[in-house]
Amino acid sequence: MPAGRREWRLPPAAAGRRGYLYNPVHSWEYFPHDHARERAYRWGEDGILGITDRECRLCLCLGLWNGKDPILKERLFGLTGPQGNHGEDCKENYYYLDSSPTHSYMKGLYKYPQDAYPYERLEQEARERSVLDREFELEDAGVFNEGKYWDVFAEYAKNTPNDVLCRITAVNRGPETATIHVLPQLWFRNTWIWGCSHEGCTIKPKLRSQKDGKVYLHHDSLGTMYFVCDKDPEGKEPKKIFTENETNMKHMYGVETYTKYVRDAFHRYVVNGEEDAVDPRQRGTKVAPHYILEVPAGEERSVRVRFFTEEEDPKEYFGKAFDAVFDLRIKETDEFYDSIIDSRASKDERSMARQSYAGLLWSKQFYHYVMKSWLHGDDTQPNPPESRLGGRNTDWMHLFNRDVVSMPDKWEYPWYASWDLAFHMIPFARVDPDFAKEQLILFLREWYMSPSGQIPAYEFNFSDVNPPVHAWAVFRVFKMTGKRGSRDRVFLGRCFQKLMLNFTWWVNRKDPDGKNIFSGGFLGLDNIGVFDRSRPLPTGGHLEQADGTAWVAFFCVVMLDIALELALEDSTYEDMASKFFEHFVSIIDAMNHMAGGGGLWDENDGFYYDVLRTDHCTVPLRIRSMVGLIPLFASLSLEEEVIEKLPGFKKRLDWFMKYRTDLSSHVNYMTNPETSRGRHLLGIPSRKNLKRVLSYVLDENEFLSPYGIRSISKYHEDNPFIFNVEEEEYRVKYVPGESNTYLFGGNSNWRGPIWLCVNYLLIEALERYDFFYGETLKVECPTGSGNMLRLQDCAKEISSRIVKLFVPDENGRRPCHGDNDLYKDDPHFKDLVLFYEYFHGDNGRGLGASHQTGWTAVVTACLDKQVKG
Incomplete structure (x- = not known):
């Protein structure tokens, strides 16, 4: 691609980020599924097994109709938080089957019933079920009985980074011949209507049909591209339909707009038969070839489309060359995973691992959230309600998120959660180490991390406190992505500096009494405690958390480990290593006092507990839970042969062990029989x-x-x-x-x-x-x-x-x-x-x-x- 443009490197279009309000109930009501086909999205896009560029400017997704549904199937359906008997719940069957790290090949599967989709029944069953009942799933409705469903495979392959091929295969699993409508939909995300200045393009892009059958596309930052579609399996040219990616203002709000060709045009054209819903001039900002496939029982039919930049117009669009690209990319992807997944694993284990990696890669998403714009509104739009300025996240005015981010789940959690992301990067480091490092650095950058040093937790409340696992993920990725002596020390040093700010935030904000006992709220463990730990206690007083204290100890000991690693080549880090060593030992000491005497260890039970402290009593909350296991996470073995290379740290360590006997008893010592050298163990439990x-x-x-x-x-x-x-x-x-x-x-x-x-x-x-x-x-x-x-x-x-x-x-x-x-x-x-x-x-x-x-x-x-x- 010419200089200054971005290559097509990033996958799936966002799966559900439509808008935000801060009360979780209201956020679902704000943009329900029924509105999605009619309203242009402000911050992202949404579709089934789709792809987008890294700034979500141009999107390609599936559109399907089985001839019986009341709506064109363009996005996944699920129950909102208030609707589901166990909260939000996607009611679709879809699977991520494969992906190379660069997305040069991707494969996904969507299972589409041949009978009418049971939207109303799914909602009704959830209403009638209590929190004690299991969820009612799509397969419980019988829609897959007798094989009466379609397996729709979406595959993508890149000939070059900017020549993208798509093959959609519909397999009739049912007992009879059936018909399916397939619409590979290509559209520009609407960045022009809002009047915002930070989008890559505020000029409306162009999309129109040409006499040679190609669709011409022009975008101010992407440049000129073309979209082509193959004939159907019977050799017929599909009809290409066009509309604008604009809200249906007349239907939604009773207001006329500049065009009658709006976002839900394809639904109205295919399902309702409204011929005049689509633009007869064959232009707009959204296009789809309309394939109608009749498929005998047990057989399959495929359709093919392709888009590419003006500079990379291939000599042959389809035919053998098209299939050869897929064959090559599949072969390369197979070879890559053969090198990643241990050959000693069983066939089922290897298949499981490959699908796991595929899901990880498909769940990357363009995430867009600019706090100032959200709170104050766009220049050309009505002002948001005043109540928004008093809601959550108002103290995160610096936050400017416009990046590709690893999501926990593309439907239920289509927004980042910082401690989730830290875990994502462990398997990511195996398949795309550069992306893993970039993601960890990203959350420490100035447009994510608060000036106070807090890492944003998650969209509904950035100020909530997630477990501080970022340092652990940084060090694990550092060690996983290079052999000793050739690892990325620049990455490690960059992260360490910012993690220092985050550690200081924890010490200043979550240890108010300076006793090395920390309380961080729910800490990602949601409802594990007897009380809602994010709210004032019904008893008064405060909660001293075994998990909160242990998480900070874990953070501290990892920072010690990182400082020692960096100190091997830069002695200025030795002082920081000494600081984290002594701080960690102080936390060990604080935790291991008896629960009734200022600590969190219960000698009678042999377990760590949260402790409730009020003006009148001190009560260990004797729940044997993960809260009491997290203290095991914080440990480190210090090798004497490493310590001897760090004279500044060794001098301070020797002084501490000699003169701080009140604390040094928490440091165990053992001789390594293989080297005759000693090891020190730092750990919370003896x-x-x-x-x-x-x-x-x-x-x-x-x-x-x-x-x-x-x-x-x-x-x-x-x-x-x-x-x-x-x-x-x-x-x-x-x-x-x-x-x-x-x-x-x-x-x-x-x-x-x-x-x-x-x-x-x-x-x-x-x-x-x-x-x-x-x-x-x-x-x-x-x-x-x-x-x-x-x-x-x-x-x-x-x-x-x-x-x-x-x-x-x-x-x-x-x-x-x-x-x-x-x-x-x-x-x-x-x-x-x-x-x-x-x-x-x-x-x-x-x-x-x-x-x-x-x-x-x-x-x-x-x-x-x-x-x-």
């Missing part, structure tokens, strides 16, 4: 306390599920924690599946299910402890079995249990799909894998968002640990 906590972790009647570590001990199933405040009872019970409370929206449950993010941190922690203790420390795994294992073997056991979630068992069922017979018996479902937000604590059934190949993609790292041993 060896004795570590074993006591692990006896709970590895107990199958407590935390150890067949599929990983539960977020709350199963002990609380029959022994709920109960806390009474005056006339009101607060209760925490083990809930293995969907949430039974609407705290935090009701669609996020930390009261029992398995979450892969914290499981992965625990696995790594066990490996670090094993590095120090080695053969000298073995524990029963499972507890009570008499089977004594080293901690590294316990980590491998947990990894293996997690991998089991996604591979067929002896009966052909993948636990993540629960008792759904389609995924067991239907040959066109059985090889597909969904990567849920979290998993049932007893049977492994997937729960929450169904495409969370963000942090759930760390299953690929668990697979590596399992097969490598």
Whole structure:
């Protein structure tokens, strides 16, 4: 592409970012599904298995109609937070099957019923179900019975970065010949109507048909491009239909606009038969060839389209050359994953890993949010309500997000969450290390990070406090993306400087008494506690959090590790290493005091608890939960051979160990039998306390599920924690599946299910402890079995249990799909894998968002640990 333009490197169009209001209920009401086909989007775009350039200027997505639906299928349907009996819930069956890191090849699948889509029934069933009932899914409506559905595959291949090929294949899985309408829709995002100055183009782009059959496109920043479409399988030219990507003002608001050719024109033309809905002049800002395919039972038909820059006009648009590009890109993608996924993994494990990576790559999205514009409105538009200026995020006026970002889930969470993103970068580092580093740096830049040093949490409230895992992700990516001696130290140094600001923010804002005991609110664990930890306590007083304190300890020890790494080549970092060493030891000391005497350790139970402190009492909240396991994450083994290379740090360490005996007792020492040199272990629990906590972790009647570590001990199933405040009872019970409370929206449950993010941190922690203790420390795994294992073997056991979630068992069922017979018996479902937000604590059934190949993609790292041993 000519100088100054951006290449077509980035994938899927946004899946649902239409508008924002700050009350979660109102945000769903603000832009419902029924409005999406009629209203031009302000901040992003939305479509089924689509792609866009890196600034979301030009988009290509599927449009489908089965002849029976009341609407043209252009975007995914789901229940809003208030509609779903467990919060927002996508009611579609779609799958990310493949993607190369550069998106030179991508493949996705959408399963489209041949009968009318059951919109009303899905809403009705959710209304009639309570929080105690399971969700009613699309397959429960019987729409896939007898194979009466279409498998619609969308594939993209790049001949060059700016010559993009698309092949859409519709497969009739039903018993009879059926007809499907396929519309590959190409359109410009509307950047011209709002009057905003920060878009790449405020001049309306052009799109028109030419006599030679090509569609001419011109965009002020993309330049001139062409869109071509192949004949249908019967050899006929499809009719190309055109409209403008403009809101249907007359229907929505009763207001006339400059054109009658508006956003919902294709729906009205195809479904309602309104011939005059589309522009007969064949021009506008949106175009689609209209293919009508009649497909016999069990057969398939494909359509092909292509767009390219003026400079890269190929000699042959379709035919053998088109197919050859796909064949080459598929071959290259296969070869790439053969080098990434361990050959010792089984066929099912390799397939699972590849789909996981595909979901991760498909879930990159153009994310656009300019705080000042949102709060004050656009110059040419009506002013927003005054109430917006008093809502959330008003203290984030610096925030200017206009980047490609890794999303947790393209439908349910089409916005970033900073701690989610940190986990995404672990598997991303395997497939696209440059992108992983760029993303981690991005969230530390001035247009994301607050001047105070806080990293934005997530869209609904940037000021909420997520666990500080960014430093961990930075250091892990640093080590994963190069061999020792050739790693990207510039990346590490850049991040360290900004992470210092973030660490200072934590110390200043979340340790108000200066006691090294931290309270960060809900800290991403949503409803895990007895109280809503983001609100004032009903008892008065304050909560000292075991997880909040442990997260900061984890942050601190990772910063120590980074400082030591940087100090090996730059001695100015030795002072920072000393600072983080002493701060970490102080946090260890604070945590390990008895819970009634200023600390968070309960000697009677052998566990870490949150502690409620009021003017009248000090009460440990004795809930055995992930809150008490997070202290295990913070540990580091210091090698004497490294310390000896750092004379400034060594001098301070020796002084500290000699003269601060009140604190130095928390630092364990052991001689490495292989080198005869010593190691220092920094960790929150002592060896004795570590074993006591692990006896709970590895107990199958407590935390150890067949599929990983539960977020709350199963002990609380029959022994709920109960806390009474005056006339009101607060209760925490083990809930293995969907949430039974609407705290935090009701669609996020930390009261029992398995979450892969914290499981992965625990696995790594066990490996670090094993590095120090080695053969000298073995524990029963499972507890009570008499089977004594080293901690590294316990980590491998947990990894293996997690991998089991996604591979067929002896009966052909993948636990993540629960008792759904389609995924067991239907040959066109059985090889597909969904990567849920979290998993049932007893049977492994997937729960929450169904495409969370963000942090759930760390299953690929668990697979590596399992097969490598």
